[in-house]
Amino acid sequence: MKTPLFEFPSYRYLVSDWEFKKKGILNRINKQKYVRTKLQTFLTDRQTNNKSYVHYLAELLIPELTEFCQEAGVTCQMTDAWCVKYQKGDYQTTHNHRGWGFSGVLYVTYDHEVHTPTKFVAPWNDPRNDCTTLAYPPGITEGVLFIAPSWALHFVEPNESRKERVVIVFDLLPKLPDHQSINIDDK
Numbered sequence: 288m289k290t291p292l293f294e295f296p297s298y299r300y301l302v303s304d305w306e307f308k309k310k311g312i313l314n315r316i317n318k319q320k321y322v323r324t325k326l327q328t329f330l331t332d333r334q335t336n337n338k339s340y341v342h343y344l345a346e347l348l349i350p351e352l353t354e355f356c357q358e359a360g361v362t363c364q365m366t367d368a369w370c371v372k373y374q375k376g377d378y379q380t381t382h383n384h385r386g387w388g389f390s391g392v393l394y395v396t397y398d399h400e401v402h403t404p405t406k407f408v409a410p411w412n413d414p415r416n417d418c419t420t421l422a423y424p425p426g427i428t429e430g431v432l433f434i435a436p437s438w439a440l441h442f443v444e445p446n447e448s449r450k451e452r453v454v455i456v457f458d459l460l461p462k463l464p465d466h467q468s469i470n471i472d473d474k
């Protein structure tokens with residue numbers, strides 16, 4: 288029988304009271320300055336927002352992040368959050384965020400009929416054919432929060448629509464067990 292040894296730990300939540308919260312989020316992120324540097328094939332406030340809405344976002348997502356922490360068995364802190372806007376033709380190349388912890392993407396302005404979710408690269412080749420496996424998270428609509436390991440390679444395919452695709456991305460750093468903590472209290 289099939290006996291998986293490992294799993295790809297990913298999580299999906301529909302944000303509660305989304306229409307109300309969406310207004311607050313848009314109000315917040317639309318005040319930011321967006322830039323498109325030479326290397327960036329999208330608009331972002333990552334370099335300019337100064338982490339100004341990390342606490343706001345963490346509070347807004349308390350119900351979903353609480354559920355995630357329970358399911359994943361971790362205590363996490365949101366360490367950074369930024370917005371990415373994909374206009375027609377914009378995309379993001381394959382990357383990951385760091386070697387551990389989790390990263391989340393909140394689909395803020397998203398039409399599932401014309402936009403595509405973030406696409407993930409399986410961390411191992413398919414042993415039957417040595418191929419790289421790619422997957423979209425299922426059930427992505429506006430107001431959905433998807434969380435995956437920060438080490439997971441992922442990318443965004445070109446937005447073929449004139450409708451802007453807007454996401455907020457954030458990193459969650461788990462609290463280490465005391466014996467692994469770098470903040471050793473000598474007292």
Ligand SMILES: [Fe+2]
Pocket residue numbers: 382383384441456
């Ligand atoms: Fe990313």
